[in-house]
Amino acid sequence: MHVTHDSAALPAETIGFDQFLAVDIRVGTIVEALPFPEARKPAYKLVIDFGPVIGRKRSSAQITEHYRIEELPGMQVAAVINFPPRQIGPVMSEVLTLGFPDEAGKVVLVRPSKDVPNGGRLF
Template sequence: MNIKPEISWTDFEKIDIRSGTIISVNDFEKAKNPSYQLEIDFGDLGIKKSSAQITTLYKKKELIGKQIVAVVNFPKKQIANFFSECLVLGIYGDDPKDVIILSPSLPTKNGMQVG
């Protein structure tokens, strides 16, 4: 496994990673790869939408109320007819389709910063 090029502390400080809670999950039938459309509550930052390829390990009903961490300062990305506003972070399994969502080990307030 190759490590990516070194970045500076200033580069890292530009990434805004926050905790949030998934409040709705829908199938994303128009996506190229199997995905869900998520709505995530980030507290004072509001509710943001995300397209997430997490269908192999997670059922919709078990995602409701799950706390996650996501990058919230990417520009909106159009995927089919949907605008993704944040990137939910996860770890790839042995099969890259098996994405394990990163989440806080203890409950946190929505919108708290990772650092």
């Protein structure tokens, strides 16, 4: 699977609703944000709390252009929680934090417009 950050990319092929449901996208609150100097591209290490059922998960996110490390704790974000863990340098990323590219291709996080309970599933 190739993921592109090109906002001008053509739409993906049509999928069935069951395929959409297979991707488990949840909301969580960032509880810890740390520098990630070992990353090839500027990034932060995140710990995101998805509530009592899912718990806290680690992620790496290339969001240094639009977000200061000190503003991230307390922020709710969306993430895919059912991909297999992925080794990113010395960090094991357990979830994929979601974002959209801005005009320059820099990541803008996907966030709910109002606070919602951690662990809520996107539908």
